[in-house]
């Protein structure tokens with residue numbers, strides 16, 4: 001999980017939010033009116049701002065796993081936020097399903113666009129945890145099962161990424177050629193940058209190894 005910056009709202013949602021809510025109120029069961037947040041311009045914008053990754057688990061989303069438009073506060077409990085740009089993000093279907101309709105004013109779900117999530121979650125290899133005592137972080141990790149239980153495919157993909165990082169770190173640390181060493185270094189740094197899959201985990205590995 002990384003801290004993300006909310007992009008500027010696409011015109012289609014900024015201009016239509018109120019009208020869409022009013023039209024839905026007239027016909028609450030109209031499927032098209034209910035899902036207008038799936039407009040291609042909105043989907044493209046939420047994909048771009050999240051580097052086409054799930055805002056929670058950092059899985060890359062692609063043709064086979066396009067991901068869902070996630071309501072950070074559920075539209076079932078907060079109908080007025082159904083078409084609210086700041087309430088939308090990109091999530092994988094696995095995270096989206098697990099988060100479900102969690103909504104609690106006292107302990108709101110972690111919001112990578114507003115909370116300093118990087119200071120609140122921990123990475124132990126492919127397993128995520130939370131800073132001791134941080135209830136919101138604990139709830140988010142447990143609900144999303146990012147501590148590893150029942151997310152076998154995700155954990156395996158993260159382990160594969162760890163092996164890749166380990167291999168590069170070995171090459172980097174043992175390299176006597178300055179040009180090659182610089183290339184390995186830049187490749188490692190790149191894997192910890194926001195656009196890369198599981199960059200939060202990689203960043204944490206590089207920090208612990210004194211590379212970042």
Ligand SMILES: [Zn+2]
Pocket residue numbers: 054055056057058059091092093094095096
């Ligand atoms: Zn996810």
